[in-house]
Structure formats: C-alpha cells, structure tokens
Amino acid sequence: MSTATGALNVLRAVFGYPAFRGAQAGIIEHVTNGGDALVLMPTGGGKSLCYQIPALLRPGCAVVVSPLIALMQDQVDALTQLGVKAAGLNSTLDRREAQTVEQALFSGGLDLVYIAPERLLLDRTLAMLDALYEAGKLALFAIDEAHCVSQWGHDFRPEYLQLSALHERYPAVPRIALTATADHATQNEMLARLGLGEARVFLSSFDRPNLRYTVVEKDNAKKQLLGFLAGRKGQAGIVYCLSRKKVEETAEWLSAQGYPALPYHAGLPAPERAANQRRFLREEGLVMCATIAFGMGIDKPDVRFVAHLDLPKSIEAYYQETGRAGRDGEPAEAWMAYGMQDVALQHARIAESGAGEGQKILEAQRLTALLAYCEAPRCRRQVLLDYFGEQREPCGNCDVCADPPQLWDGTQAAQKALSAIFRTGMRFGVSHLTDILRGKASDKVKQWHHDQLPTFGVGADLDEHAWKSVFRQLAAAGLVHVDMAEHGALQLTEAAREVLKGRRAVPLRRPAKRKPAPAKV
Numbered sequence: 121m122s123t124a125t126g127a128l129n130v131l132r133a134v135f136g137y138p139a140f141r142g143a144q145a146g147i148i149e150h151v152t153n154g155g156d157a158l159v160l161m162p163t164g165g166g167k168s169l170c171y172q173i174p175a176l177l178r179p180g181c182a183v184v185v186s187p188l189i190a191l192m193q194d195q196v197d198a199l200t201q202l203g204v205k206a207a208g209l210n211s212t213l214d215r216r217e218a219q220t221v222e223q224a225l226f227s228g229g230l231d232l233v234y235i236a237p238e239r240l241l242l243d244r245t246l247a248m249l250d251a252l253y254e255a256g257k258l259a260l261f262a263i264d265e266a267h268c269v270s271q272w273g274h275d276f277r278p279e280y281l282q283l284s285a286l287h288e289r290y291p292a293v294p295r296i297a298l299t300a301t302a303d304h305a306t307q308n309e310m311l312a313r314l315g316l317g318e319a320r321v322f323l324s325s326f327d328r329p330n331l332r333y334t335v336v337e338k339d340n341a342k343k344q345l346l347g348f349l350a351g352r353k354g355q356a357g358i359v360y361c362l363s364r365k366k367v368e369e370t371a372e373w374l375s376a377q378g379y380p381a382l383p384y385h386a387g388l389p390a391p392e393r394a395a396n397q398r399r400f401l402r403e404e405g406l407v408m409c410a411t412i413a414f415g416m417g418i419d420k421p422d423v424r425f426v427a428h429l430d431l432p433k434s435i436e437a438y439y440q441e442t443g444r445a446g447r448d449g450e451p452a453e454a455w456m457a458y459g460m461q462d463v464a465l466q467h468a469r470i471a472e473s474g475a476g477e478g479q480k481i482l483e484a485q486r487l488t489a490l491l492a493y494c495e496a497p498r499c500r501r502q503v504l505l506d507y508f509g510e511q512r513e514p515c516g517n518c519d520v521c522a523d524p525p526q527l528w529d530g531t532q533a534a535q536k537a538l539s540a541i542f543r544t545g546m547r548f549g550v551s552h553l554t555d556i557l558r559g560k561a562s563d564k565v566k567q568w569h570h571d572q573l574p575t576f577g578v579g580a581d582l583d584e585h586a587w588k589s590v591f592r593q594l595a596a597a598g599l600v601h602v603d604m605a606e607h608g609a610l611q612l613t614e615a616a617r618e619v620l621k622g623r624r625a626v627p628l629r630r631p632a633k634r635k636p637a638p639a640k641v
Contacts, residue, residue, distance in 0.1 A: 123149045123177070130173050134202055141166055143322045151260060151296050152177045156287075156319035158266070158310060159298045162326055163443035167298045168195065171262035174296070175232050176204070180257035181225055183249070184234045186264045187277050190397065192234035194419060199232065206232040210239060222248060228257070237279035249290070258293045261286050266297035269313045270306045284315035295319070301326065301440045303507065305482060326439065326508045330446045331454050333500035334519040335493075337589065337631060338459030341429050342373065348427060348455050349379060354405040355424040360441055362430035362465065364411060370429065371409035384410040415441060421448035427455045431462035433469065434486035435493055435507045458494055460550050460592055460602070463487075467602045491596035497525050497629045530628030531619070533582065533590050538599065538616050540575040544568070546603075546611040553610065554579075554587040589631035597626070 127148045131137050140148070143159075144166055151157055152174040161167045175182030186192045192208040199206035207221045207230055224230045225248065239245055252258050269280040286295060297314055311317060336344055345359070359374070361367045364385040374381035382396040400408045401420050408414060412432075426445040432438040438456075446452025470483045489507055496503045500518035505511070514521050540553050555562045556570050559577025570576060579587060591610065594600040599616045603609045618624040 123152050126177055127152065127173050130176050131169070134176065134204065135169065135173075136202075137169075140169075142324050144169055147296070147322050148173050148177075150320055150322075151294050154292075154294050156294055156316055157296045158307070158316055158319050158321045159296060159324075160302055160307070160322070161298070161300065161324040162328055163300045163440075163447060165300075165324055167264075167300070170298065171260065171296050172199070172204070172232065174294075175259050175262075178259040180252065180259040181228075181230045182232045182259040182262060183240070184232055184262040184264060185237050185240055185283065186234050187237065187268050187275075187280075188265075189236065190394070191264075191419075192236075196234055204232065205230050206234070208234040209245075210234075210236050225252065226257075231259075237277060237283060241279060241282050241285075246289070253290050253293065258290060261290070261293055261295045263295065263297040263314065265299060266310050266314065267299040267302050267306055270302075270309045281313055284313060287315045300443060301436055301508075303434075303436050303486070304509070306436065326505055326510060327501065327512065328443060328446065329515070329517065330449055330451050331442060332451065332517050332519075333442070333504070334453065334455045335500070336455075336457050336519075337592075338457040338462070341457045342370075344457050345427060345429060346377060348425075348453075349374075352425065353378060356400070356405055356420065356422055357407045357425040357427065358414070358423060358441075358444055359407060359409045359427045359429060360432070361409060361411060362462075366429070367409045367411055371407075374407055374409065379407050380405065381407040381409050384408055384414040386411065386413040412437065412441070415444055418444055419447070420444075422450075423447065423452065424450075425453040425455060427453075429457060431456075431458045431466055431494075432490065433466055433483070435490045435504065436486065438490060438493075439504065439508075456494075460588060460595070463491060463592070463595055464549075464602045471603075488596065488598055491592070495593045495596040495629065496520070497527055497627075525629040527627050527629055529625065530590060530593070531622075531624075531626045533579065533628070534594060534599065534619050534626040535622075536575060536579050537587070537590055537594060538612060538620055540573070540579075541600065541610050541612055542620075543573050543575055544570060547609050549609055550588060550591045553591070554584055557587060558582070558584065586631055590628060593628050594626075599626075 124145065127145065131140060142165065147157055147159055147170045151171065159167060159170055171182060171184065189210050189212060192210060196206045196208045207224060209218060209221050221233065225233060249258065263283055265275065268275050268277040270276060297310060297316060302310065311319065359370060361370055364387045367385050368383045371381040371383040382400060384393060384396050400406050423445045426442045432441060442454035445454060466487050470480050475483065493503045499514035499521050501515040502512060536557060540556050552564055555565050556573060556576055557579030559580050561571045565571050591600065595602060599613055599619060601611045601613050603611050619626055
C-alpha cells in the first residue's frame, strides 16, 4: 500500500474526514517517508493531522513537544476519544502516573506522547528516548508552536533553543516543526535554531477569508468597543489589552455593561487563570479580556470576535491574535482601535528591551509595518498578506473595501508638521506640536516661546483631529520616529529630508468623520 493510500485510509477511518485539505497530503507523505519539515499553516488549517497521521503510519511512538500543558491535555483527550493511544508526560502527573506512561512507551502501548520541552531535555527523559531509539521505536518528533524558538517573539520559550539537540542525538528520526504564523525573519530563525537546514518548508496561504478586519482611530476606546459590541451579546470573544491593570478594569466594566467577561494575565494566581480559561472554553458567550499571555493553543472554534484596545507589537502578533476568531470557518470580526499613544508605548517597549541594536531595528521595522497596515488606504487583507509574501485582489470584506477612504495631497501639511518638529528641537509630542500648528497659545507654548516660531498658526486650516491623523500617517510612512526616552517626542528620520526639500509627495488619507455625541436627555 502506498503512503498516500495509507494516509487517506487513516484520515477516514480514525479521524472521520473525507479528504485532505491544502498541503496536508504532501506534508504527511513527506514526513511519513522520513523527511524533515517546517510547516506554516494558519490557525484552524489542520496542522495537528500533519504529525498525528505520520505517527500512526510509522513504527514506534511519536514525541510531540508542546509548550502548554492545557493544550497537551486537550489533544490527548481528543485522540483518546478517537481510539488513538496517546498520553501526556508533564508536571501534572504524580510519580506512579508518570511511570505508567513510561511503561506504555516501552511496551508499544502508545502512538503519541505529548511532552513539555523542559521535561524532554531532562537526563531521565533523554535516557528513555535513547533506549527507544536503539530499539527503533521512535516514530518522529513534532515541535508544535515552533515560533517559540524565536528569541524576540512574544511567545519565546528558552527551552526551545535546545531542541536542535534532537537531530544530533537521533539523526534517523524525522522532525516536523509547526506554527500558525511567522514572518520571513522568524522563519529563518526557526530553521537555524532548530537545526532544520535540510527541511522542506510547507507554506500555506495565510488568508482567513471569513475574518472581517476593521481598524478605527482611537478616541474613547471603551465607548468605541461598546459600539462594536452592540448586537453581539451572547457571542464569545477576546479583548486584548496591553497591561494587566487594563485587563482587569475592562473585564469588570464589560460585565457591568451586560457582557460577561473574565480577566486573564500572567499576574493572576495560576488556579484562577486556569479556571478562567476552562470557563471560556466550555461556557457559551463569555468574553475573555487578556494580555498576550492568553491565546497560544486556544482551540475554541466559535470565537466570533477578537478586539484590540491597544496596538500589538507587530503584524505577526496581530495576525496570530486575530486568528483565534472564526476557527469554525463562520464569519468573525477582527476589530482594533489605535492611536499615537499606542505607537509611543510600543517604541518604549523596544527601547527598554535588553535586545542588541540590530534586533531593536528589526522590531522597530515590524512596528512600522503594523502602523502602515493601520493607515493604509488599500484593502486590509492585501496589506496583511503582502507582509507574508502573498498577493491577492481586494477582499471586499474589510472596512477599507466597504468604505474606501478619501485621499488628499498632504505634502504641504506634512512639510508644516515636519518643520514644526524640527524648529522645536525634536523634543515635543503630538499635542504640543498641534497647538503650535493651529496657533493655540497654550501655557506650554508660551513658556517655550513657540508662539514666536514661523510655524505658529500655519496649520489653522486643519482641526486637532486632522493633525493627529497627519502625525500618525507620518509615523506609519517612516518620516517620523516616536522617542519615548524623550517622553514621546517626535523626531525626524532621514526620509523626512526629501519631503522638506519638496522632492517627495505625501498622499494622506482623510481621517474618519467623528460621529456627533448623542444629545443628553
């Protein structure tokens, strides 16, 4: 029987699916025949089958490295219900339970064992794997959530850096590394750090056509979120916030507004965190307010929306977080509110990190790419997929496609803004610069004698809202840098020189019109 026929038989008989999707068949055949693979497949694309089926087709037991105990248990439970011999080996087991799993490994009583990376690298575990290897009983190694090897990713796990030892120690055992998203830099990092230089890379489309993308200019974020949630009571969703304090405040506030919400962040006691995650997965219509600590391995198919109240750190992080919505293939929403303060906070995070200068530059570039996504006047999906190297036509299923923004020649406005930044010594933020441009002699403007500058009042034709939009777009275009070491001061980049000299045009999108506040009754 050919590998392809055997794989299809297992797919139908064990997992109950009629046919493979996308690249699944090719990946399964490659790994079953002993090849190494790096698999990039969007959330909900069926990554698990890419190692579970080879595990059943190859002799011995497959070892699945997974960073989360809750995720392991979900996988083991699902496989056991299908009649597959699977177990987890982690810190939740007592000594006797662990010994039972180990004995099953040696007796051939397991097809898959799920194990945390730190446990895998213990001398005791490696000695056990050595014995299995000598006996020809190691089917394959699957490294799930492989982006955890990226030292500057938001899911970094130091233990993942040591997983390259698997190839050195067990060269005849195929390895498959899997992740839902990775930009080109992270792809290269995974290949290098996991020792997958000879691996075949399987890159699936990153498109999630059932997701509708919307980005709004942050005004009153809570009210804007409430407007977005109108009519969504009873739907499950995730609201991401940057700080733990904001997570707790938002969860409490949403619950008071009639949207039952739970908090989740790394500062909560572990039992409370685990209980909240269990409730979210099992109960209907809950909203999880969370930091990025929540998300990896969350397999809840009916999440109808993911909302961001703060800007993520990169397009990669944004894609991964929004990808937790609509895993069932039904329509879902990815909504985000962002403003200049978000940009400043993310720049501060980069500046304060212990990263080397080269890595800080890369992180800043990733942030700029996300800003460009937020401010782009073209289809959101086009911009998003373009970042991952995919081309496509406008989607018709994002806010830009539904209501295309008007463009205007913002070259003169950009020159005024850049001149104001330069003439004030690149030491002030958006509010102060806006006051100068609009001719508003605030106490601070007078204190610095900025009402005497040639730029004072030259931008009176635009309101405060419009100038904030201009400054955001200048940052997104890489003409302005936000320096948090100077309390959010805007500074000119080298690219600004061409604009100031009149050698570069600056098309801008008109800011969204604000809806008037409802009249008080």
